[in-house]
Amino acid sequence: MMTALDIFLRLAAWLLLAPLLPGLINKVKAWVAGRRGPPVLQLYFDLAKLWRKGVVLSTAVSPAHIIGPAVAWIAILAAALLLPVGPAGAALSFRGDALLFVYLLAFARFSIALAALDTGSAFEGMGVAREVSYAVLAEAAIITALLTLCVQSGSVSLATMLAPAAGAGAALLAAGLFGVLLAENCRVPFDDPNTHLELTMVHEAMVLDHSGPPLAAILHGAALKLLLFAVLLTEAVLPLGKLSLLQAIGALGAAVLVIAVAVGLVESLLARLAFRRVPLLLTTAFLFCLFALLVAWKGATP
Amino acid sequence: MSGAMNLLIGLAMGLSLLALASSRLPSVIRAAAFQGMILGTLPLLLEEKFHWLVVAVALGTIAVKGFIIPNLLRRALRAANIDREVEPLLGFVPSLLLGAAATIGAAALASELPLRPEHAKSLLVPGAFATVVCGFILLIARTKAISQVCGYLILENGIYLFGLLLINSTPLLVEAGILLDLTVAVFVIGIIVDRIQREFDTLDTRKLTSLRE
Numbered sequence: 001m002m003t004a005l006d007i008f009l010r011l012a013a014w015l016l017l018a019p020l021l022p023g024l025i026n027k028v029k030a031w032v033a034g035r036r037g038p039p040v041l042q043l044y045f046d047l048a049k050l051w052r053k054g055v056v057l058s059t060a061v062s063p064a065h066i067i068g069p070a071v072a073w074i075a076i077l078a079a080a081l082l083l084p085v086g087p088a089g090a091a092l093s094f095r096g097d098a099l100l101f102v103y104l105l106a107f108a109r110f111s112i113a114l115a116a117l118d119t120g121s122a123f124e125g126m127g128v129a130r131e132v133s134y135a136v137l138a139e140a141a142i143i144t145a146l147l148t149l150c151v152q153s154g155s156v157s158l159a160t161m162l163a164p165a166a167g168a169g170a171a172l173l174a175a176g177l178f179g180v181l182l183a184e185n186c187r188v189p190f191d192d193p194n195t196h197l198e199l200t201m202v203h204e205a206m207v208l209d210h211s212g213p214p215l216a217a218i219l220h221g222a223a224l225k226l227l228l229f230a231v232l233l234t235e236a237v238l239p240l241g242k243l244s245l246l247q248a249i250g251a252l253g254a255a256v257l258v259i260a261v262a263v264g265l266v267e268s269l270l271a272r273l274a275f276r277r278v279p280l281l282l283t284t285a286f287l288f289c290l291f292a293l294l295v296a297w298k299g300a301t302p
Numbered sequence: 303m304s305g306a307m308n309l310l311i312g313l314a315m316g317l318s319l320l321a322l323a324s325s326r327l328p329s330v331i332r333a334a335a336f337q338g339m340i341l342g343t344l345p346l347l348l349e350e351k352f353h354w355l356v357v358a359v360a361l362g363t364i365a366v367k368g369f370i371i372p373n374l375l376r377r378a379l380r381a382a383n384i385d386r387e388v389e390p391l392l393g394f395v396p397s398l399l400l401g402a403a404a405t406i407g408a409a410a411l412a413s414e415l416p417l418r419p420e421h422a423k424s425l426l427v428p429g430a431f432a433t434v435v436c437g438f439i440l441l442i443a444r445t446k447a448i449s450q451v452c453g454y455l456i457l458e459n460g461i462y463l464f465g466l467l468l469i470n471s472t473p474l475l476v477e478a479g480i481l482l483d484l485t486v487a488v489f490v491i492g493i494i495v496d497r498i499q500r501e502f503d504t505l506d507t508r509k510l511t512s513l514r515e
């Protein structure tokens with residue numbers, strides 16, 4: 001009974017808090033630009049509106065077009081449940097769940113890509129090709145980051161991996177994971193979430209043909225993924241496991257807020273990178289994680 | 303003490319990778335200069351007791367590597383009216399990956415070497431190897447004379463880092479001689495850059511292979 005309540009509370013927290021993060025980022029961007037900006041709760045209104053609308057389907061699509069976003073949304077939510085929250089641990093935890101975490105995120109991307117390819121539009125295919133080619137490099141970085149945490153703690157379970165502080169390599173790991181966060185969530189140096197110009201869209205091109213509830217699932221899934229990466233980054237760097245539950249939740253909230261402000265500032269101050277420069281930046285993020293791994297390995301064998 | 307030193311050497315290793323990844327000549331020059339300045343402060347940290355000779359060497363290194371040489375290079379860049387883009391023979395991502403592989407290889411190699419116990423924990427040896435190899439990559443993989451000079455500077459920084467192992471037995475005269483050599487070399491290269499520019503209207507050193515009598 002207690003575990004059911006625990007899982008329910010966690011699910012509610014993830015689902016309800018996730019759409020807050022894009023609103024915060026937009027507020028920071030508006031604030032830097034001197035505008036008033038949309039309200040922080042804008043994404044909640046958008047999701048409610050989309051949920052009430054009907055679905056417009058092309059005659060060419062198969063059921064995969066609808067199922068894809070739903071499967072992706074569930075996969076991201078399952079990955080979120082694997083992440084521990086400070087001393088409370090994760091809702092689901094077993095040996096090797098770090099691998100499942102990586103695969104769930106990859107599966108979510110695969111489902112959305114499949115749903116996009118299902119429309120048969122060449123334009124969506126282009127979006128998918130771009131998104132997946134970024135993901136190849138970003139995944140190398142995140143797997144290296146998880147490997148670093150494995151080497152540091154000598155464990156392959158997220159609950160014990162994320163508990164201790166990352167030590168000397170923490171700054172490197174934070175820089176690498178922040179780069180991955182920006183790339184995976186299609187934020188500015190890699191992709192512009194606001195653009196709807198055909199030639200420059202990456203993620204937006206992929207979800208162009210979705211409407212109504214499936215689009216709501218995709219948008220909510222994207223917000224969830226942003227929160228997921230922010231929590232992962234925080235827990236990989238800060239020793240939340242050593243604090244009491246209330247302190248840990250407070251520190252986690254503050255850190256996620258700082259990350260949201262940082263993303264907003266990056267988006268306001270940086271221009272989007274030229275397409276051919278993106279692999280260089282992703283390689284840099286990968287190298288940050290790799291050097292964190294080197295520091296962890298050198299630290300382990302004195 | 304050794305923690306601060308390792309941090310500085312780590313920063314210098316990062317800067318040589320930054321020089322490999324940057325696509326503009328001024329930022330490559332800035333990375334090489336900043337690296338020289340960081341390494342110039344190391345003798346102050348390495349020496350336990352304060353000695354005016356060590357301070358003089360550190361100040362001289364910082365002045366020459368951080369200010370005089372970069373200014374000479376920037377002047378050459380301005381005078382020869384060079385396009386600021388770096389033209390790589392080997393792309394940025396492959397050269398960055400090569401540099402990272404060299405850094406990891408240097409760390410692995412240094413742990414195999416029979417070092418003296420006081421040097422075993424410090425990053426001096428791996429940092430020296432990594433910086434030398436990164437300098438070599440920059441030297442080989444870029445076509446413009448200015449970026450090759452920066453590769454040469456980074457290479458020299460690596461050798462200097464290696465020389466810090468023997469800081470107690472290196473006379474000041476040797477240090478001063480090395481700095482003088484370096485300045486003269488960059489000076490001469492500045493003149494060569496100007497000549498190449500006048501002769502070929504470009505700084506691409508590949509054109510030099512077509513020289514005839």
